[in-house]
Amino acid sequence: MAAKPMPENLPEPIINPNADVVLTRRYLNKDEAGNPNETIKELFWRVASTIAAEEAKYETSEYDTETLSRDFYDLMTGYWFLPNSPTLMNAGTRLGQLAACFVLPVEDSIEGIFDAVKHAAMIHKSGGGTGFSFSRLRPADAVVGSTGGVASGPLSFLRIFNCATEQIKQGGTRRGANMGILRVDHPDIMEFIKAKERDGELNNFNLSVALTEKFMQAVENNEEYNLVAPNTGTVTGTLNAREVFSILVRKAWESGDPGIVFLDRINRDNPTPEQGEMESTNPCGEQPLLPYEACNLGSINLGLCYKPDDNGGTVDYDRLKEVVHLSTRFLDNVIDASQYPLEQITEHVHKNRKIGLGVMGWADLLYRLGIPYDSQKAADLGETVMKFIRDEARSASKQLAKERGPFTAYEDSVFGKANLGPYRNATTTTIAPTGTLSIIAGCSSGVEPLFALSFVRNVMDGDRLMESNPYFADALKEAGAYSEKLMEEVAKGASIQTMEHLPEDIRRVFVTAMDIAPMWHLKMQAAFQKYTDNAVSKTVNLPNEATQEEIWDIYWKAYEYGCKGVTVYRDGCKQLQVLCTGDGEEKKESEGQNGNAPRGIVKDRPDVIYGFTQKVETGLGDLYLTVNEVNNRPFEVFATIGKSGRSITAKAEAIGRLVSLALRSGVDVRDIVAQLKGIGGDNPKFIKKKMVQSIPDAIAWVFENRYLKGETVGSGVTSLSREVCPDCGEVLIFEEGCHICKSCGFSKCG
Incomplete structure (x- = not known):
């Protein structure tokens, strides 16, 4: 009609x-x-x-x-x-x-x-x-x-x-x-x-x-x-x-x-x-x-x-x-x-x-x-x-x-x-x-529960917009504790539970999914299930370090509490690759001692792709970094450096290939910057009030200036296990049985 x-x-x-x-x-x-x-x-x-x-x-x-x-x-x-x-x-x-x-x-x-x-x-x-x-x-x-x-x-x-x-x-x-x-x-x-x-x-x-x-x-x-x-x-x-x-x-x-x-x-x-x-x-x-x-x-x-x-x-x-x-x-x-x-x-x-x-x-x-x-x-x-x-x-x-x-x-x-x-x-x-x-x-x-109290969302032309839960922002303002710096820290993933300078009642009320013990997720599901004719879509969120014993307990309690089913999701688990040998015996790709090797699906390269080339002075010579983009986000890089010998040229090419692989596998720019920033070299060089310490440090500097718009990223290891939205590049979160992009509405079940 x-x-x-x-x-x-x-x-x-x-x-x-x-x-x-x-x-x-x-x-x-x-x-x-x-x-x-x-x-x-x-x-x-x-x-x-x-x-x-x-x-x-x-x-x-x-x-x-x-x-x-x-x-x-x-x-x-x-x-x-x-x-x-x-x-x-x-x-x-x-x-x-x-x-x-x-x-x-x-x-x-x-x-x-x-x-x-x-x-x-x-x-x-x-x-x-x-x-x-x-x-x-x-x-x-x-x-x-x-x-x-x-x-x-x-x-x-x-x-x-x-x-x-x-x-x-x-x-x-x-x-x-x-x-x-x-x-x-x-x-x-x-x-x-x-x-x-x-x-x-x-x-x-x-x-x-x-x-x-x-x-x-x-x-x-x-x-x-x-x-x-x-x-x-x-x-x-x-x-x-x-x-x-x-x-x-x-x-x-x-x-x-x-x-x-x-x-x-x-x-x-x-x-x-x-x-x-x-x-x-x-x-x-x-x-x-x-x-x-x-x-x-x-x-x-x-x-x-x-x-x-x-x-x-x-x-x-x-x-x-x-x-x-x-x-x-x-x-x-x-x-x-x-x-x-x-x-x-x-x-x-x-x-x-x-x-x-x-x-x-x-x-x-x-x-x-x-x-x-x-x-x-x-x-x-x-x-x-x-x-x-x-x-x-x-x-x-x-x-x-x-x-x-x-x-x-x-x-x-x-x-x-x-x-x-x-x-x-x-x-x-x-x-x-x-x-x-x-x-x-x-x-x-x-x-x-809310997945984050504050986050940064991509908008047009690579700009990023800070968004916060309005009730959280109002509570901070009423308590005289609001600041843009605080909201930025929360948007980067900091939990307010560790911020002892905030009023205790705010920290107690404004909990998010990963602040909450798994059993409370289940108790809430059971509470709503009691008076729901059909069933309840709910994910029991678990930290990456959660044990199998904890999941056993969740499954058993779900049965005792009268739930009709249960879904658990351990943070980062979708990025683990499990292999099977020909005789059916299971093996995991290992990395260090924990056996957890983060892995993303590598996106195919379009036939036509556009980008830019930026010249960066380094102590080893001029680095020409070509960055090709898809949807205003970096997709691949090519690093070439002149008059520095085959060894340096090979290293630059290798770094470019690995960064490209990471980008095409969905690794966030911040994570790449955090990995490369601050890596030292034999011939550091000052440019524009910044010391470029090495080729990887130069790549981090280009990425940070172009894509992070002044956002400061510290060097060091960060989590690489986040899936990103194929439509807009934002991080996907897992709730209610599906991966969902809170920025553009993309969802993926299965």
Whole structure:
């Protein structure tokens, strides 16, 4: 359904600089040349009016479409609520596919497998992500009765799905994301657990092992458990449960993959068990679904739900109630407005009408309330807030059922059998990733803590802009502790926990992801899970020095706390390269004694590339440094030095090649400068009030002056294990199951 003409008196939305970049690059409709053919204001009106137009189908509605269009517009442009990305991109367009999450079955036949590949391609093309369970597939080397051949097993087909995904971008804007799940009792489970040992393997998939309670009990008792062939139901062997669990922990420590989901817990919360068991989730794990189901998601900005009072403020539950009810109506209308890519999906979606209303801005709300994230008070408040949201979302769903009727499968659902409804929607709440949505809204992501209180963002022409959390800046100013120098130190990665000159209450409240003990991450996830119909997207962040024992404890506590799954991420672990010998024995590339060799993927060189050449006087002669750039950032360097002999020339060329390799592998300019700056030589030379000590020191001087704009970088070893955004060059952070760029909105799952 096309959007209605925009009213003349519609207010302009207030757009923060990051949101402007993200919306322009990734959300505005484009013409055939790739240029935007709508404004950001027109985008929000397109979405609001298209979703509100569905109201006309229901004569008993208390809203008219004109009023509701304006209410939806104000809801989104006030950043109280935003729907998932496909709704923002596709509502009111010819594509019209508005859901983010899909699960497809993978049947144990060639026809069924390649139907799933085809259907996944159609979903990715429309802007959605897909989840699959490969648990129905017979194990490798099993006999195929129809041909007398031998089966190749789930992993071989998983690679086919991955390759197909590589060729398709979601809605033409981003590569498709997938979840691959295998039951822990599948005979090929060990191969699955180790599937992403090699860097770059299955790069379009997140992987999770489906753990059963029977398996967890076997872990606790250090017992063997059975491996069962799904095609025959026969036991093919046994494994020691504790050993398998240990390997899962080790793989999570090494690379974060695979994650785990608790299958029995998921199915206990299945609202429609008569339709079958849930066997998979969407790509980030927060949305368990039946085969051929889809769910559309949206998130409320809790950071705005603050009401000041004489005691430091409280949650504005009155406003939160209004937002929940309006957002629930919005998401139910999205179901009617969406054009699903398969008839089977349309049928299942309309049968159960699942929606997933979640939150973002949780860390911001805690900052405003003066409550530390890593405290029982915060966890208790999270439980209270989420219970309120779920209760009000269900209340709104009951109101919609009165106007429109309950979901078709209501009578056979757990609600119908317990006389708890009727409800319009089989589920109402999900805590989904909000990486790009939170950039648009200018708030913290999901229920995650803030990753940094202050950071420097690249803008046009190589300039860098300091950005800080507004609540942190306000608290410093109120305490008389604010300074630009302090904010610069924080932006460089300094933790305020070590700054004893700051007031203790500020240091206690303004904690960030890496300040927080892992168990508090998990406690917060469990607090929100308690009153969430579906699941919670949350990453348990760990420092690089975290041990496997700590991850074991997190996994076990997640099971005890009632979580439906858990994702851990040890800082820098994605950069470790794990090799396998021909006999399957694992070895790590070693560096020193820790066995951790940071590694990036080397980018290909474009056919045409432009740059500059700078002359630098050194004690060995004039150095001519050519620096070629991509997107205003250095990509490769060539260092030549005249009349200094073959040995010096060779050294200059070698340094240039190594610096180029580092740049093309994603190493940050600051890290290169820190490594090269201050390296001494036999013939130092003063130039422009600076002593150039050597060829590497000269390269550092050029880089520092051109790209760091006066920012001082000390010499010495820094972390080289940060992944950078391929679009804008900013550092990627890992949260909610994906790498996300907070500057331009790029995200990468898998």
